Amino acid sequence: QVQLVESGGGLVQPGGSLRLSCAASGFTLDTYIMGWFRQAPGKEREFVAAINWSAGSTNYADSVKGRATISRDNVKNTVYLQMNSLEPEDTAIYYCAALRPFAQDMRVAGNYVYWGQGTQVTVSS
Secondary structure, eight states: OOEEEEEOOEEEOTTOOEEEEEEEESSOGGGSOEEEEEEOTTSOOEEEEEEOTTSSOEEEOTTTTTTEEEEEETTTTEEEEEEOSOOGGGOEEEEEEEEOTTOSOTTOGGGEEEEOOOEEEEEOO
16 A cells, blocks of 8 residues: 655744655655645645655755755655744645656646645744
């Protein structure tokens, strides 16, 4: 059974940091481009970051560029998202996902084939 499980979310003060993890089971990550998305209440799911299978290429939304780092450990079958200098606007449920093979645009949620259940990140003082 294919499964992605996110962890590491929580309540953090503005300016703080979090490291989100996404553990895969039922398939191996090493042939997939992996992405992180987020969805705030009343808003559409939006792209945050993506990383190719070899970790040689990364892509970030402008809203998190310079504050986020996506990485992966193919041996552990896990993808990470380090978020620094968090702002209240970063409050959302964060999801990891695996891009459908041969999909062209990694920023489009509809191009992802496997999704986790999400982890809540709340930035508030």
